[in-house]
Amino acid sequence: MALVAPVWMVPHPPLVDYPNHLARAYVLAHLDDSGFAEYYAADWGLRQYLLMDLVLVALQKVVSIDVAGRLLLTVVLLALPPAVWFFLRVASPGHESLAAWSLLLCHNFFFLTGLVNLQLSLALCFLVLGLWLRYVAAPRPARWAWLAICASLLYFTHVVGFGVAALAAAWLALRVRWDRRVVARAAAAFLPGLLLFVAASSGSAASAVEFGSLGSKPLVPLIAIEAYSQPLDYATFAVMVAALFLVWWKNPEFRWNGPWLEICLLLYLLYWILPVRLWTGTYVYLRLVPFYWVAGLAAARLGRRARWLLPVALLLFAVRTVHLTRHWTAQQPFLASLARSFDSVPEHARVLPLVQWRGEQKQVLLDYSHFWAYGVIEKRWLVPYLFHDPGVHPLRISPAEYVPEAGAYPPMIYRAPPDWEQVRRDYDYVWAFHVPEFEAELAPMGAVAYEGGDLKVYRLQRGGER
Numbered sequence: 001m002a003l004v005a006p007v008w009m010v011p012h013p014p015l016v017d018y019p020n021h022l023a024r025a026y027v028l029a030h031l032d033d034s035g036f037a038e039y040y041a042a043d044w045g046l047r048q049y050l051l052m053d054l055v056l057v058a059l060q061k062v063v064s065i066d067v068a069g070r071l072l073l074t075v076v077l078l079a080l081p082p083a084v085w086f087f088l089r090v091a092s093p094g095h096e097s098l099a100a101w102s103l104l105l106c107h108n109f110f111f112l113t114g115l116v117n118l119q120l121s122l123a124l125c126f127l128v129l130g131l132w133l134r135y136v137a138a139p140r141p142a143r144w145a146w147l148a149i150c151a152s153l154l155y156f157t158h159v160v161g162f163g164v165a166a167l168a169a170a171w172l173a174l175r176v177r178w179d180r181r182v183v184a185r186a187a188a189a190f191l192p193g194l195l196l197f198v199a200a201s202s203g204s205a206a207s208a209v210e211f212g213s214l215g216s217k218p219l220v221p222l223i224a225i226e227a228y229s230q231p232l233d234y235a236t237f238a239v240m241v242a243a244l245f246l247v248w249w250k251n252p253e254f255r256w257n258g259p260w261l262e263i264c265l266l267l268y269l270l271y272w273i274l275p276v277r278l279w280t281g282t283y284v285y286l287r288l289v290p291f292y293w294v295a296g297l298a299a300a301r302l303g304r305r306a307r308w309l310l311p312v313a314l315l316l317f318a319v320r321t322v323h324l325t326r327h328w329t330a331q332q333p334f335l336a337s338l339a340r341s342f343d344s345v346p347e348h349a350r351v352l353p354l355v356q357w358r359g360e361q362k363q364v365l366l367d368y369s370h371f372w373a374y375g376v377i378e379k380r381w382l383v384p385y386l387f388h389d390p391g392v393h394p395l396r397i398s399p400a401e402y403v404p405e406a407g408a409y410p411p412m413i414y415r416a417p418p419d420w421e422q423v424r425r426d427y428d429y430v431w432a433f434h435v436p437e438f439e440a441e442l443a444p445m446g447a448v449a450y451e452g453g454d455l456k457v458y459r460l461q462r463g464g465e466r
Contacts, residue, residue, distance in 0.1 A: 002317075002321050003077050003078065003103065003106060004073075004074045004078060006107075006324060006325050006328050007073045007077070008070060008074075009328075010328050010329060010332055011335070011336065011339075012331075012332065012335040012336070012339065012371075012374075013073065013328070014327075014335060014367035015073075015112060015113070015114040016113040016363065016367055017113055017115065017370055017387075018073075018114035018116065019114075019370045019371055019372075019373035020114075020373045020385075021052065021056075021114060021116065022056070022065060022066075022373065023373035023374070023376040023383075023386055024387055024393060024395050025052075025065065025069075026060070026376065026377045027386065028042055028053060028394065028395060029057045029060040030380075035348050035380060039382040039397065040382075040386070040395060040396065040397055041397075042395065042396070043388075043393075043394050043395060044394045046156075047156075047196070047200055047392070047394075048156065048159040048162075048197070048200065048392070049117050049158060049392055049393065050156045050394065051120070051153065051156045052072065052116055052117050052120070053393070054156075056069065059071060065377055072116065073116065076116055076119045076123070077106050077111070079120065080103075080106055080119070080123040081099055081103055083123040083124070083126050083127040083130070084098075084099040084102040084294055084297065085099035087126040087129055087294075088298060089130070090130050090133040090137070091129070091133055091298040092260070092297070094303075094306070095297070095298070095301065095302065095306045097306055097307055098297045098313075099297070100313035100314055101309070102294060102297075103313060103317040104313065104316060105122070105224055105294070106119075107227055107324050108224055108226060108227065109226040109227075109363070110122075110223075110290065112226075112227060112228075112364040113363055113364055115287075117158045118158050118160060118161070118287055120157050120158070120161075121154060121157040121158035121160065121162070122291065122294065124150060124153060124157055124161055124165075125154060125161040125162075125291060126294055127150055128147065128151050128154050129165055129168055131146055131147040132169050132172070132186055132189075133172075135147050136176075136178045136182050136183060136186050139182045144185060144186070147186065147189045148192075151165065151189045151190050151192075151193060152192050155192070155196060155197070159197065160288065160291075161291070162190075162193050162197075164267065164288070164291045165190075166193075167266070167267075169186070169187065169190070170187075171259065171262065171263050171266065172259055172263075175259045175262065200391060217271065217272060220237070222234075222237055223286055224289045224293045226362075226364065227320060227324055228323065228324065228327045228362065228364060228365065229323060230361075230362070232319075232320065236320065239312065239316060240312075243308070243312045244309075247302050247306065247309060248302075251302065251303060251305055253301070253302065253303025253304065253305070254300065254301070254303065255300065255301040256299065256300055257300055257301055260295060260299045261299040263292075264295040264296045267288050267292035267295060270285065270288055271285045271286075271289065271292070272285075334368075334453070335368075335371065337453060338368060338371045338452075338455060339374060341452065341457050342374065342378050344449040344457050345429050345431075345450075345457060346379070347380050347381075348379075348382065349379070349382070349428040349429050350382045350383075350401060350426065350427045350428045351372070351375060351383050351429045351430070352383075352384070352404075352426075352427040352429070352430050352431070353430075353431045354404075354418070354431065354433065354435045354438065355368065355369055355370075355431075355435075356412050356413060356414060357412040357413055357434075366412075368433060368434075372385075372431045372433075373386065384397060384401065384403045401426035402418075402419060402423065402425070402426050404418040404419075404423075414435070414437075417437075417441065420441050420445065423460070427460060428459070428460060429449065429458060429459055430442060430445075430446075430458040432455070433455045434454040439456075442456075445458065445461060446458045446459045446460040446461045447459050447461075
C-alpha cells in the first residue's frame with residue numbers, strides 16, 4: 001500500500017526521534033546479554049506511553065529491532081483510516097467516505113518527528129469514541145468489554161489521546177439524552193486509566209507550568225498535515241477549504257452535527273488556553289491539533305455531496321505521498337554516510353554525541369539529531385542521551401560520566417561549551433555533528449576516526465581511563 005511503502009523501501013526512515021525510541025527498546029530487550037546493565041536499567045511500571053516499548057521488546061523475541069520498528073510504524077499508519085471510518089459510521093452515519101481525509105494526517109508532523117505513541121493514540125482515541133457511541137446506543141456486555149480494553153490500551157499509549165477521548169465522552173454524556181445507568185457503565189471503562197493518571201501525577205514531581213504568548217499560536221495550525229514542503233502544505237489546505245466550500249454552497253442537505261461541532265470547538269479552545277509546559281509535557285496544546293481535525297469530520301452532515309470529497313482526498317494523498325517518498329529516497333545517501341561512522345567505533349564504547357542544529361526551518365528535517373542512536377543498536381554503545389524521562393519512559397540511566405547540559409536534545413544549540421577535561425576523562429569517543437566551534441578543543445584531545453560532511457568522530461586519547 002502507498003501508505004506504508006516508504007517505511008519498507010528505504011534503509012533508514014528519516015523520522016526525527018524514532019532512532020532514539022528504537023534504541024531504548026533495544027536496550028530494554030538486551031539488558032542481560034549485551035553489557036548494557038552497567039549503564040542502563042529497566043524501570044517498568046503502569047504508566048502512560050508504555051505500549052510502544054512493550055510491543056517493541058516483545059517483537060524482538062521473534063524479529064530484529066529494525067523489523068520490529070517497521071512493523072510498529074506500519075500498524076500506526078494503517079490504524080488511523082479504519083478507526084476514523086468506524087468512528088464516522090456511528091457518529092455521522094452516511095459520511096464514512098470522509099475517513100479518506102485521515103490519510104492526510106498519517107504522514108504528518110507528529111509521525112515524521114517520530115512521535116509514534118501520539119500517532120497511535122490518535123487512531124485509538126477515535127476507535128474508543130466509536131465503541132463508546134455503539135455501547136450507549138445498544139449496551140451489551142461484549143461491547144463494554146471491548147470499550148474497557150481499548151480505553152485502557154489508549155491510556156498506556158498516550159495521555160493526550162486518553163484525555164481527548166474521556167473529555168469527548170463526558171461532553172456527549174451531558175449533551176445527549178441517554179440512559180444515565182448506561183452512561184455510568186460506559187464511563188467506568190475510563191476509570192482504570194483515570195486512577196492510574198491521578199496516581200502518576202501525585203507521585204511525580206510537578207514541573208513548572210509555563211505559558212507562551214498567544215501570538216505564537218497560529219489561527220489555523222497546519223501541523224496536523226505538515227510534511228516537508230511548506231508550499232505543498234499550504235496548497236493542500238487551500239484545496240481542502242475550496243472543496244469544503246463547494247460541498248457547502250447551496251447544499252440543502254447541510255446540517256451541523258451539534259455535539260461534535262461543540263467538541264471540535266472545545267478542543268480548539270483548549271489549544272488556545274493550554275500552557276507551553278504542563279506536568280512533564282511540553283507543547284501539549286500542539287498535540288491536540290490532529291484530534292480536533294478528525295473530530296471536525298463529524299461536525300457537519302453534508303448529505304450526498306459528502307462523496308464529492310473522496311476523490312479530492314485521494315488525489316491530495318497521492319501527491320503528498322509521492323513527494324514524501326522522493327524526499328525519503330533523496331535523504332538516504334546522507335543518512336548512509338552517518339551510518340558508516342559506526343564502523344569507526346568499537347563495540348561497548350562510551351560515546352558522547354554532540355549534535356547541533358544546522359538552521360533548518362522545519363523540525364521534520366532534523367533527521368540527523370538522533371541518528372547516533374543506531375550506534376547503540378549496531379555497536380552497543382553506552383550513550384547518556386537515550387530518552388529516559390522519569391515516570392515517562394521505562395529506562396533509567398545512572399552513569400558516573402559527565403553529561404553536558406544541552407546534549408542531543410532540542411533545541412540542539414550549545415549555549416556553553418562542555419567541560420572538556422571531564423569529556424576526555426569519561427568518554428572513549430565523541431560523535432560530533434555540526435559543531436565547528438568545538439573543533440579547536442576536540443582536535444588536541446584525540447584523532448579523527450571518521451569524517452564525512454558535517455560529521456566527525458573523535459577517538460579520545462585518554463577515553464576510558466579511570
